[in-house]
Amino acid sequence: MSRESLAQMQEVHAFDPAPRRSELHDLHVPFDEMTGGHGCEQSLGDALRRRNRVALVGISGSGKSSVTQSVLGPLVEGLAPLPITVAIEKPEIAQDPAEFAAHLVRLVGQWVVDAMPKQASRGSEITTRRGQGGTRKQRFSIAPGWLSAKLELAYELQQASAQTPLSSGQRMDQARQLLDLIRADDLQPVLVLDDTDKWLNTTWQPDATTVRSAFFGRVIRVLAEDLSTAAVVAVHPTYLADAEYQSAAGFLDTTIHVPAIPSPAAVGQILGRRAGLALDVEDEQSALDQAIAHDAVGELYQYYARHAPDMRRRVLLTTHTALAIACDDDADQIQTRHIEIAITETNND
């Protein structure tokens, strides 16, 4: 590898530990591919197609979001992910099923506006323009990708979400109606709560135990019994022993643990994927071999294996930092010494 290529990788932040969510799908090397099994991504996809509620268990940085994005985004045959973002102005959403349902409806309405603002405001014209593609406004949006490809459905969802129901029962009905509309388009809606700590463990929630109890005891139950929808609920392993979490066990059909990265070769796969994308090279092994010395990959794996399986911090942040050090060093390749310095610099234990 030339110094210019290394600089190019640094320029595009090839090993960025916190890439955009929309990029995770392309960057992620499935754990099933690394382990040679099918207990992670394939199991998750299969369970969601069976309309299961899935607990996806892993520590912070282990790859829960990457696994979810890999399985669900951006356009996956038959599945329609609904990412449920936190609304800090309404903490009651995490505790009250009717508020949760209303939040879902609001989110869907907002996505339609974000994804297809013209269509949302001129709904009657949508059907006549079908097939011509959406005119996506260039703005920041978290609207799921599948929505842009579904003009008629988007219009129906917009119409259904525009009403303002008064009672709790009506709010639940409205959410159910939205999910049914999606199913009628041969898509399986999947609610994605990709880090429950965001709902349950931060200071914006007044009483963590009460909130946890209501979230697992009531909201999850409603997802299963009233809305009957598939869902991914990402949780930290510490929750497994939690009495509040266990109260929801009957409503979470499947539990999938994010596995650890199994070998130095797997670390190489992760870095090779990113190096290949950064350099626009199809041969990922070749991109890896040019970017980072074989021994350095081994060193990185040893560092990862000695600690809790935090891929984001132990593998990506360390390599990201080592790349900057290698560039400063005018090196042609990331060497073991660069990894060692990066480990020292990034270690906040």
Add this chain to the structure above:
Amino acid sequence: MLTLLTESIVSYMTLSGRPLLDTRPDNELFVDRADELGRIRAALDQGLNCLVVGERGSGKTSLVRALMFQARQHEDPEDLGLPRLLYVRSAGALSATELLGRAAGALAGYQGDPPAGGWPGTAAGLIAELGERAQRGPVVMILDDAAADAGNALFGALRDELWSIDLRWLVTVATADSGTLLRPPADAFFEVQVELEPLSVDAAKEILRLRMGSVDDRLLEEAAAIGGGNPRRLLDVVREFDGDSSEWSEFATAAQQRQQALIQAGRSAHMLAVELEALGGASASDDRLLSRMGWTRARAVQVLGELEKAGLVTTSSVKAGQGRPKKIYKVVSPAQFGQRQLHATGRAV
């Protein structure tokens, strides 16, 4: 020599303990911290979010202001790749939405382009606004003195949304607040953490030399020892001295004894005294004090009572509005502490 010191206080106010600004005269008073500045610069260059943690008065604000000043000296108008550092004061913010509003206001002010229809009312809307504006050019948002609860909600509950926009964050937080701010999942947001260690004796002496000119080295040595590596405490102590050279030794001894007594009062009492000094005095029901300590009023009453019993605080009664007067506690000055010690010794004899 000490006459010179007193003249400095009266004539030039160079012993003010206020944080330094990003101006040339203030930057000339900035001492040391080259290592910390280098680490912060490296993190920002690599596109990483950075947290600076330090005791109150340790110089966090002065540090980021020095970074801003130095960045401006190297600013090349032709080089659009340089991120713009935007300063946002975070103290007193009650919610993540308020913090986002301040950040959005700073960015709009820099861009000279306030939103035509007003700011969005929700955190999600403000993040979208920040995301759109951040696409116009690289920006690092400096959030100084982050409020613990609001900061945790912002970087925890809204972590993934913030990760999804092209905006990097440099945040400073008091050591006492860092535990709350970094409660998961916010801990993962900051890829780099920089701890402000106590200043070396040489650095402390240099601070005083820059502000006071030529002064007896023994005085500098003793003042540095009393300051304990904290620049604000160092300047407070020297500023509080209001005598001539024959009285310095007595004052320095009293100041050192006061410092020792505060440490011996126990960790909780010492932390409370630090917060009291930072606030310039407070009652046991002061919301700012209780929030900073994470205590109930009852706990504050108990520990303030211990400090009062040890002669480490003075009290005064202040009537504000209706209701009973409030008892305001202030940490004793070295001179007051010395007099109390003398009085106590006299009584014992």
